Amino acid sequence: MAKDTFFHKKATLNARGRLIDLSIPKVMGIINLTPDSFYAGSRQPTVAAALQQAEKMLSEGATFLDLGAYSSRPNADDISLQQETDRLLPVVEALVSKFPDAILSIDTFRSQVAEAAIQAGAHIINDISGGDLDKNMFATVARLKAPYILMHMKGNPKTMNQLAVYDDVFTEVFDYFTEKYRQLKALGVTDVILDPGFGFAKKPEHGYALLNRLEEFRVLQLPLLVGVSRKRMIYAQLNTTAEDALNGTTVLNTIALIKGAGILRVHDVTAAIQAVKLLQLLKNNS
Known part of the structure; x- marks a missing residue:
């Protein structure tokens, strides 16, 4: 496995013994197992619907599927650990059975949910809180030996909008990642x-400031995940809606790829795959 040193950028992930090469960017498809995620098109509240969406995304070229059973949209309602587990585990088990080669990422900030999902066959833990909302998360990740998506956020989904205040958003996020x-x-x-956490405790101007300096995160020599798909930083600036934000999403995803993103987390896999392919053609013919 590639080592993460200053001189050798880490370009692989070990997901339960399977090495995933990130030297060519990969796409992560979003499957929300919630009734209230901000983009209605991502909601798959039944096992059958989630399986259907997973099949579509995998056929379109997604390497990862990101499953979330707790809505992290601003002001989302809190749900119990049991509710989150009840929504999530039947889908994980069904996906592992039907698509054994799929790499499953679990969008949760709860260590108990993460552990149950990994034991059920999932591979990656995607924690919006960077361990801040569950003191046991880091130790759990270490024990499970699972890849971990470290995202920057302040507060929680209920409070994050009130905490979107920065003197220098890039420096604060960079220092957070380092620590x-x-x-x-x-x-x-x-x-x-x-994951810089676009839209999480960040106003649109903070998101664009981070995107503008995204390549500076390369000094940390770790893979970068960018998740801007259909978010407010796109549609609010274009006076449209999340439903009409695919073109804007593709524009920002393309910029993110140019600036070093290794994974695009998206609702629309085909558009993201096309962006990756065209930029690779450009790179290969430079």
């Missing part, structure tokens, strides 16, 4: 993906 990765590495966690 959190130090903690993870001390526990033996090396498969870490960085």
Whole structure:
């Protein structure tokens, strides 16, 4: 496996013994197992609907499927650990059975949910809170030896909009990543993906400031995940809606790829795959 040193950028993930090469960017399809996610097109509240969406995304070229059973949209209602588990585990089990080669990412900030999902056959933990909402998360990730998506957020989905205040958003996020990765590495966690958390405790101007300096995160020598798909930082600026934000999403995804993103987390897999392919053609013919 590639080592993460200053001189050798980490370009692989070990997902339950399967090495995933990120030297060519990959696409992560979003499957929300919730009734209230901000984009209605991503809601798959039954096992059958989730399986159908998974099949579509995998056929379109998604490498990862990201399953979330707790809505993280601004002001989302809190649900119990049991509710989250009841929504999530039947889908994980069904996907593992029907699509055994799919790489499953679990969007949760609860260590107990993460552990149950990994034991059921999932591969990656995607934590919007960077361990801040569950003190046991980092130790759980280390014990499970699962790749970990470290996202920046302040507060929680209920409070994050009120905490979107920064003197220098890039520096704050960079310092956050540096300290959190130090903690993870001390526990033996090396498969870490960085997510700046577009839209989480960030106003649109913060999102664009981060995107503008995205390539500066490369000094950390860890894979970058970018999740801007159909978010307010796109549709509010274009006076449209999430439903009409695919073109804007593709524009920002393309910029993110140029600036070093290794994973695009999206609602629309085909459009993202096309962006990756065309930029690779450009790169290969430069």
